[in-house]
Amino acid sequence: MTPQLDRxxxxxxxxxxxxxxxxxxxxxxxxxxxxxxxxxxxxAAKPSGRISVYSALNxxxxxxxxxxxxxxxPGVEVDLLPLAAAGELQTRIKAEKASPKADVFIGGDSSFxxxxxxxxxxxxxxxxxxxxxxxxSKDPNKNWTGFYFGIFGIVMNTDRVNKEVGxxxxxxxxxxxxxxxxxxxxLGSPITTGGGYIFIATQVFRFNKDEAKAMDYMKRFHANVxxxxxxxxxxxxxxxxxxxxxxxxxxxxxxxEKVKNxxxxxxxxxxxxxxxxxxxxxxxxxxxxxxxxFVDWVLTKEAGELNVKLSNRxxxxxxxxxxxxxxxxxxxxxxxxxxxxxxxxxxxxxxLWQQTVGI
Amino acid sequence: MTxxxxxxxxxxxxxxxxxxxLLFIVYPQVRVVATPGGSxxxxxxxxxxxxxPLQNSLSVTALSTTTAVLLGFVYAYAxxxxxMRGKPFFRLVGILPxxxxxxxxxxxxxxxxxxRGIITYHVFGQSPNILGLxxxxxxxxxxxxxxxxxxxADVLSRSDARLEQAARNLGAGPWQVFRSVTLPLTRPxxxxxxxxxxxxxxxxxxxxxxxxxxxxxxxxxxxxxISGFGxxxxxAAVSTILxxxxxxxxxxxxxxxxxxxxxxxxxxxxxxPRPPVxxxxxxxxxxxxxxxxxxxxxxxxxxxxxALTLAFPTNLGFTTQHFEYVGxxxxxxRNTLVYGLVAATLxxxxxxxxxxxxxxxxWRGRRVLDFLLIMxxxxxxxxxxxxxxxxxxxxWLDWVDRGALITISMIFWNIPVGYQAAVAGLRQIDxxxxxxxxxxxxSGLRTFRDVxxxxxxxxxxxxxxxxxxxxxxxLSVVIxxxxxxxxxxxxxxxxxxxxFNWGGATAFTVADVGMAIIALVVIAVLGRGRVSLGAARx
Numbered sequence: 001m002t003p004q005l006d007r008x009x010x011x012x013x014x015x016x017x018x019x020x021x022x023x024x025x026x027x028x029x030x031x032x033x034x035x036x037x038x039x040x041x042x043x044a045a046k047p048s049g050r051i052s053v054y055s056a057l058n059x060x061x062x063x064x065x066x067x068x069x070x071x072x073x074p075g076v077e078v079d080l081l082p083l084a085a086a087g088e089l090q091t092r093i094k095a096e097k098a099s100p101k102a103d104v105f106i107g108g109d110s111s112f113x114x115x116x117x118x119x120x121x122x123x124x125x126x127x128x129x130x131x132x133x134x135x136x137s138k139d140p141n142k143n144w145t146g147f148y149f150g151i152f153g154i155v156m157n158t159d160r161v162n163k164e165v166g167x168x169x170x171x172x173x174x175x176x177x178x179x180x181x182x183x184x185x186x187l188g189s190p191i192t193t194g195g196g197y198i199f200i201a202t203q204v205f206r207f208n209k210d211e212a213k214a215m216d217y218m219k220r221f222h223a224n225v226x227x228x229x230x231x232x233x234x235x236x237x238x239x240x241x242x243x244x245x246x247x248x249x250x251x252x253x254x255x256x257e258k259v260k261n262x263x264x265x266x267x268x269x270x271x272x273x274x275x276x277x278x279x280x281x282x283x284x285x286x287x288x289x290x291x292x293x294f295v296d297w298v299l300t301k302e303a304g305e306l307n308v309k310l311s312n313r314x315x316x317x318x319x320x321x322x323x324x325x326x327x328x329x330x331x332x333x334x335x336x337x338x339x340x341x342x343x344x345x346x347x348x349x350x351x352l353w354q355q356t357v358g359i
Numbered sequence: 360m361t362x363x364x365x366x367x368x369x370x371x372x373x374x375x376x377x378x379x380x381l382l383f384i385v386y387p388q389v390r391v392v393a394t395p396g397g398s399x400x401x402x403x404x405x406x407x408x409x410x411x412p413l414q415n416s417l418s419v420t421a422l423s424t425t426t427a428v429l430l431g432f433v434y435a436y437a438x439x440x441x442x443m444r445g446k447p448f449f450r451l452v453g454i455l456p457x458x459x460x461x462x463x464x465x466x467x468x469x470x471x472x473x474x475r476g477i478i479t480y481h482v483f484g485q486s487p488n489i490l491g492l493x494x495x496x497x498x499x500x501x502x503x504x505x506x507x508x509x510x511x512a513d514v515l516s517r518s519d520a521r522l523e524q525a526a527r528n529l530g531a532g533p534w535q536v537f538r539s540v541t542l543p544l545t546r547p548x549x550x551x552x553x554x555x556x557x558x559x560x561x562x563x564x565x566x567x568x569x570x571x572x573x574x575x576x577x578x579x580x581x582x583x584x585i586s587g588f589g590x591x592x593x594x595a596a597v598s599t600i601l602x603x604x605x606x607x608x609x610x611x612x613x614x615x616x617x618x619x620x621x622x623x624x625x626x627x628x629x630x631x632p633r634p635p636v637x638x639x640x641x642x643x644x645x646x647x648x649x650x651x652x653x654x655x656x657x658x659x660x661x662x663x664x665x666a667l668t669l670a671f672p673t674n675l676g677f678t679t680q681h682f683e684y685v686g687x688x689x690x691x692x693r694n695t696l697v698y699g700l701v702a703a704t705l706x707x708x709x710x711x712x713x714x715x716x717x718x719x720x721x722w723r724g725r726r727v728l729d730f731l732l733i734m735x736x737x738x739x740x741x742x743x744x745x746x747x748x749x750x751x752x753x754x755w756l757d758w759v760d761r762g763a764l765i766t767i768s769m770i771f772w773n774i775p776v777g778y779q780a781a782v783a784g785l786r787q788i789d790x791x792x793x794x795x796x797x798x799x800x801x802s803g804l805r806t807f808r809d810v811x812x813x814x815x816x817x818x819x820x821x822x823x824x825x826x827x828x829x830x831x832x833x834l835s836v837v838i839x840x841x842x843x844x845x846x847x848x849x850x851x852x853x854x855x856x857x858x859f860n861w862g863g864a865t866a867f868t869v870a871d872v873g874m875a876i877i878a879l880v881v882i883a884v885l886g887r888g889r890v891s892l893g894a895a896r897x
Contacts, residue, residue, distance in 0.1 A: 052843075058857065058858050059854035059855060059857065059858045059860075060858050060860075079842075079843045080843060081841075081842065081843055082850075082854055083838065083850070083853075083854070084853070084854055084857035084858070085586055085838075085853075085857070086589075087585050087586035087587060087588065087589050088585060088586060088838055088839070090589045091585050091589065091591050091594075091745065091839070092748060092838075092839045094591055095745055095748040095749045095752065095839060096748060096752045098752055098753050098754065099752050099753055099754040099756075099757060101752070101842075111589070112589050115589045189572070189573055189575070189583070191573070191575050191580065191583050191587075192568070192575065192579055192580070192582065192583025192586065192587055193583070193586075193587050194586075194587040194588070196587075197587065197588070226474070226488060226490075227488065227490040227491070227572040227573070228572050228573040229490065229569075229572060230567070230568040230569055230571055230572070230579055230583075231462075231568060231569070233856065233857055233859060234466070234569060236859065237466065237859070237861070238469065238473070240673070241469075241470065241473070241475065241672065241673075242475045243469060243473040243474045243475045243476070244474065253859065256858070256859050257859045260670050260859060260860075260861075261670055261673050261674075263673055346588060347406055347408065350408070351406070351407070351408060354411075
């Protein structure tokens with residue numbers, strides 16, 4: 001476990017250096033002002049050392065993203081643990097609470113960060129850069145900060161849509177109830193994928209929490225659904241292969257697949273749901289200065305632009321333009337998505353849905 | 360085995376084995392089982408969301424185990440009894456389904472046999488909706504028959520040809536010999552095969568996740584609770600249900616093989632060839648194995664073609680660009696090979712030794728150790744890894760190398776198959792052989808090393824091979840344990856799949872599986888002299 005040992009001895013050395021610096025500047029009573037070399041306005045110490053980042057971002061985003069951070073913050077080394085599955089990373093952080101191995105958790109819906117915050121496993125931090133983030137997109141308890149949006153849309157196999165359902169893009173979720181879609185739709189299983197559940201919750205919010213109407217919708221939708229695949233990316237893949245015709249799914253993932261297979265297309269119906277991708281600092285981090293510097297950097301315009309370019313997601317910063325063809329929060333009509341309510345009512349809604357569609 | 364009291368070294372060995380089992384199998388699982396707490400269990404069980412997945416799990420386990428064991432028996436019988444052609448080829452193909460990294464192989468099935476599948480739609484013009492029960496059933500039959508094939512083949516090859524020859528000489532026809540001699544002799548092997556296959560089917564996550572659709576089984580429910588909702592407590596409760604079911608299957612198996620004796624290897628060497636089977640049986644076996652091999656090769660062929668085309672199946676232009684990922688992630692491939700080889704060696708040896716202590720011992724509590732050594736098969740990899748991540752992530756343990764911890768988890772997670780093979784093997788070896796050795800002055804441990812181990816070469820091989828291929832292809836066990844330095848090939852594949860990089864994922868899978876096959880072939884060649892030392896093999 002050499003990296004760990006390295007990190008430890010390094011941190012020890014770091015501690016001595018910082019302590020010495022504090023003593024040296026302590027004569028006047030006030031800490032000496034930080035030398036303004038970096039762009040990030042860090043308070044007292046210059047970030048250095050090594051941080052461990054647990055990343056739920058896509059593999060193709062990770063490397064360039066971290067490289068850009070290191071270029072912007074010389075002296076900080078990053079151990080990146082890549083796992084594009086926020087639920088597993090959240091579970092891992094919970095399992096490791098006796099001796100935390102991560103300093104920063106990045107990516108995945110804010111609900112995964114929020115769960116950790118409620119368990120007291122996150123360090124509260126309000127980045128100075130978070131002033132550019134609207135208050136709906138960051139935690140009032142300062143456990144996490146949003147840095148991108150993922151918007152829910154529909155992936156369509158263009159060829160089959162043209163041949164079998166008349167070629168028109170659905171503009172509202174109700175369009176998917178037309179019998180011509182029968183047996184041609186799929187949806188990530190609401191029981192095993194976050195996206196499948198967001199789809200149900202979106203319908204509930206679309207009918208102003210009138211659950212009877214939402215369940216009626218889900219029942220009629222179910223009549224057209226051929227399958228509920230077990231993972232989200234699989235649903236896109238199946239439509240891309242032409243096994244099925246269309247599937248509600250994440251817009252950014254659909255655009256990523258579209259680069260590889262131009263035979264698919266993205267539609268965003270009005271009244272759609274979205275996720276807030278978050279970043280947070282783990283409680284017990286041995287390098288809070290560098291961990292916070294990482295969060296500060298993630299919230300910069302530069303990082304926002306890079307993430308948009310690499311992942312097709314939408315930045316929370318209004319001064320970052322969206323990727324070509326990507327929706328933004330203002331270009332589409334969103335439902336009033338109540339994240340806390342959706343999380344609190346998950347079990348009940350899923351059971352209600354299972355009873356409704358009879359599975 | 361003589362009395363433990365008279366042989367302190369044997370007692371010490373037993374204590375060490377028990378200690379390791381408690382530390383690396385029981386303790387981590389206790390941590391997982393304790394996660395939800397009383398109120399967590401109460402909430403979960405009263406919620407009732409587990410009822411349907413439980414029913415589904417039971418149905419699919421019954422169906423897939425039956426067909427997988429039948430297919431495994433046919434395959435094993437064909438390999439051991441008939442003189443069909445191409446046995447080395449079928450032997451290799453029979454291991455391939457074990458080498459199926461999650462997310463990739465099931466996806467290949469859909470490409471071939473889905474509603475717009477290459478075979479189903481483009482060849483036969485059919486659009487079957489294979490996601491669901493039938494999809495899981497079919498894929499699991501192929502995925503799990505290698506377990507029963509290996510266990511049954513090991514037992515069949517050790518059964519004594521003289522009994523069958525004698526039956527033929529007394530006028531029995533081939534069918535009568537099969538029914539009244541061969542089949543009863545394989546009973547311990549069949550019991551082990553059914554038990555092991557059933558438990559592995561029950562615990563299977565990868566296939567139902569990709570081909571099950573809404574047909575949720577317990578492992579996919581547990582995974583969904585963690586992955587989609589971060590509900591660790593509910594997921595741990597599901598894992599506990601699986602452990603309970605494994606206990607039920609285990610008790611059923613004890614009833615199945617009762618207290619009967621199955622000795623077929625006596626003290627006298629036998630060099631009589633097996634009585635020949637009728638020609639048509641050889642041909643039928645050849646056709647059955649060929650059909651099975653065809654499906655398997657189609658699946659792996661799809662992966663190879665995907666790895667070598669720009670965007671299969673929409674863009675069939677040839678490219679080698681996907682293999683760039685193999686170079687870029689060579690660390691994960693190297694780790695996989697090292698962890699797999701170390702884990703397989705230690706797991707194979709440990710399994711046979713533990714089987715010796717349990718099967719030849721007369722001490723109390725043998726049945727408990729017996730169950731504990733089979734239990735890991737019932738723990739979904741996700742929870743085995745989670746148990747390790749919880750139990751061994753303490754500050755005072757931070758010096759422990761993560762690669763070593765991953766290797767240990769692979770050793771103990773994969774013990775059951777090698778252990779089952781060794782137990783079945785030992786039951787066929789007459790105790791009079793042990794007694795002859797001990798009365799000539801050999802200690803219990805010496806008897807094990809010099810007399811029994813040479814005769815159990817096949818069982819060690821089953822344990823080694825199974826552990827190795829499963830270690831090379833497991834994602835779920837390492838997902839909570841890997842670090843930047845100790846990452847594995849399956850993590851890389853998972854990342855590439857999540858990135859919609861089908862070409863990269865298949866190229867990496869081809870490299871991973873290819874590496875494993877080369878390693879197995881090299882080991883088989885190196886080990887040939889040693890294995891054939893077992894003079895008493897039938």
